[in-house]
Amino acid sequence: MTDAAFQPSRRAPVRRITLHPLFGAEPVLAGTGILIGLSLAVTAGAMVLDSRAFQGEDIWTKPIKFQVALAVYTLTLAFFARWLPQGMTKRRDYRLFAGLVVVAVLAETAWIGGAAMFGTASHFNVGTPFKDALYATMGVLAVMLTTASLVYGIAIGRNTASGLQPAMRLAIALGLVLTFVLTIPVAGYMASTAGHLVGTPALNARVPVMGWSLEVGDLRVAHFFATHALHFLPAAGLIAVSTTRGRTAGGPCLGCRDRVRRLYGVHLPAGAGGPAADADPLTPVRLTPTRLTPAPSQRPPCPRRCFRASSALATLHPRSRISPSARL
Amino acid sequence: MDADQLFNLSGPIAMTGWALLAVSPLAPRVAQIASGIAIPVILSLAYTVLILVSWSDADGGFDSLANVMKLFDSPMVALAGWVHYLAFDLFVGAWVVRRARRDGVAHILVLPCLLLTFLFGPVGLLLFLAIRAARTLLAPRPIEA
Numbered sequence: 001m002t003d004a005a006f007q008p009s010r011r012a013p014v015r016r017i018t019l020h021p022l023f024g025a026e027p028v029l030a031g032t033g034i035l036i037g038l039s040l041a042v043t044a045g046a047m048v049l050d051s052r053a054f055q056g057e058d059i060w061t062k063p064i065k066f067q068v069a070l071a072v073y074t075l076t077l078a079f080f081a082r083w084l085p086q087g088m089t090k091r092r093d094y095r096l097f098a099g100l101v102v103v104a105v106l107a108e109t110a111w112i113g114g115a116a117m118f119g120t121a122s123h124f125n126v127g128t129p130f131k132d133a134l135y136a137t138m139g140v141l142a143v144m145l146t147t148a149s150l151v152y153g154i155a156i157g158r159n160t161a162s163g164l165q166p167a168m169r170l171a172i173a174l175g176l177v178l179t180f181v182l183t184i185p186v187a188g189y190m191a192s193t194a195g196h197l198v199g200t201p202a203l204n205a206r207v208p209v210m211g212w213s214l215e216v217g218d219l220r221v222a223h224f225f226a227t228h229a230l231h232f233l234p235a236a237g238l239i240a241v242s243t244t245r246g247r248t249a250g251g252p253c254l255g256c257r258d259r260v261r262r263l264y265g266v267h268l269p270a271g272a273g274g275p276a277a278d279a280d281p282l283t284p285v286r287l288t289p290t291r292l293t294p295a296p297s298q299r300p301p302c303p304r305r306c307f308r309a310s311s312a313l314a315t316l317h318p319r320s321r322i323s324p325s326a327r328l
Numbered sequence: 329m330d331a332d333q334l335f336n337l338s339g340p341i342a343m344t345g346w347a348l349l350a351v352s353p354l355a356p357r358v359a360q361i362a363s364g365i366a367i368p369v370i371l372s373l374a375y376t377v378l379i380l381v382s383w384s385d386a387d388g389g390f391d392s393l394a395n396v397m398k399l400f401d402s403p404m405v406a407l408a409g410w411v412h413y414l415a416f417d418l419f420v421g422a423w424v425v426r427r428a429r430r431d432g433v434a435h436i437l438v439l440p441c442l443l444l445t446f447l448f449g450p451v452g453l454l455l456f457l458a459i460r461a462a463r464t465l466l467a468p469r470p471i472e473a
Contacts, residue, residue: 020468027466034462042454 026081026089029148032102033074036067036109043067043113052119057211063113065211069227070105070145076230077148080172083162084155101148104141111138139191146180146187149230153177171237175230182226190219331403335410338374341367342414345421346446352425353435364422371415378408417449424456433459 023030047060054062081089088094111134153176156162162169190196198217205214212218225232345363352359386405388398400406421442428438437459445452 017465018467019465024466024468030466031459031462034465035458038458038461 023075023078023081025084026078026098028095028098028102029074029081030078032105033071033078036074036105037071039109040064040067040071043116046116054116054119059116059119061211063109063116066112067109070109073145073149073227073230074102074105077152080152080156080176080230083159083164083169083172084152085159086161088155097148097151101145104145107141108138108145142187143184146183149176150180153180153230165241167241168234168237171240172234175233175237178229178233179227182229183223186219186222186226190223193219196220196223331407334374334378335407338371338407338411338414341370342418345418346442349418349421349425349442350439356425356429360422360426363418364426368415368419368422371411371418375408375411375415378404378411382408413449417445420449420453421445424452427460428456431460431463433463 019030019034023033043060043063047058047064050058050060052059089098153173156169156176157173159169164172196219197213198219199215201213201215203215206212207214210220210224212221345367348355348359349363352363382402382404386399386402388395388401390396400409424441424445425438427433428435428441438456441452441456441459443452444455
């Protein structure tokens with residue numbers, strides 16, 4: 001296709017799909033995630049052809065769940081990698097660490113897929129010296145791949161030049177650190193017991209898709225929420241930052257302050273110390289004073305909540321014409 | 329020569345090609361000439377000769393799975409099938425190495441593709457195509473003119 005002889009003269013430039021803006025900050029982890037994602041085509045095909053069951057589930061369910069989980073995990077880390085300290089992903093010790101994480105992720109995928117292929121258990125498969133050693137090795141690799149979230153969490157949390165709003169940075173850092181801190185004891189405890197169930201189910205009733213037991217305790221529920229802290233906390237942070245932007249991030253805009261002054265007779269000070277009310281919580285911008293108070297004409301239309309927030313502030317003001325009780 | 333002797337001969341020939349591909353960064357041109365052309369040609373010639381001399385003896389055909397299986401009851405046809413694998417797998421392996429060099433894929437990523445192509449043909453090809461797809465997806469968007 002790139003032969004010199006074949007050069008279409010008038011052709012619109014090819015709009016190639018690229019995930020670079022999303023995951024380009026860490027191509028090695030992102031590439032691993034994409035590869036594992038693509039390999040779902042293989043396990044899905046195996047699920048269709050293979051009628052074998054293991055512990056009451058299709059034998060390929062577990063590999064598919066792990067593939068999805070590991071692809072999401074590596075792609076999430078690659079997404080967060082943009083907020084690592086500048087130059088960190090180029091450092092030799094980081095590259096070595098990332099390489100080890102990738103090897104651990106691929107080994108886990110191969111181990112769980114291989115166990116399904118041979119129709120045997122992956123986790124809790126002990127008894128012979130070889131099986132014991134394999135299970136122990138996989139445990140070490142699982143810890144290895146989880147440490148990536150700890151390293152990312154600490155590095156992003158300490159990176160004051162990330163350009164993230166402080167609340168957002170805290171949410172991402174806490175989520176990443178908690179993924180490690182919560183997953184290790186939960187998964188470690190699970191590994192030390194004989195299985196993931198607490199009790200013996202009689203009916204084998206399960207939660208759809210996730211496969212958690214509906215009758216007895218299931219440690220995988222805790223594992224799920226522990227491991228997805230790196231999604232839940234940043235999501236909570238994003239919601240918190242977005243919904244409270246007018247109140248916390250630099251105060252209401254000039255137009256709304258003006259309306260509030262006319263309505264309530266209260267002059268609200270322009271917010272300081274945070275980004276503009278309309279700042280996108282994820283946009284890595286340097287917070288310069290000009291960014292805080294742009295001219296009114298340059299401001300995009302402010303969200304309704306900006307006015308609501310400034311009204312709420314005004315009613316609380318001691319010199320307000322309208323008292324908080326009259327507000328309702 | 330009987331089928332067993334030819335089989336024992338075909339293995340080392342193909343293995344030479346795979347060994348050259350594995351160390352191809354040391355001598356890329358030699359590896360391409362040997363593994364990309366010379367050895368596949370030798371194996372393809374052997375395949376053609378085997379089909380010429382054995383096809384008339386073989387039962388079966390291509391119309392059903394049972395008939396295809398019957399074809400391989402004849403040792404000479406089964407050997408021809410084996411040589412077919414060896415020739416095409418090596419040719420694909422050489423293509424993978426060539427393409428990876430052109431696209432700048434690190435040889436350490438190519439080695440597992442070669443191993444899988446050697447053992448399970450299409451699996452290695454799939455892995456290489458998946459690696460290329462991932463690289464393409466993550467490449468920065470070219471600046472549009």
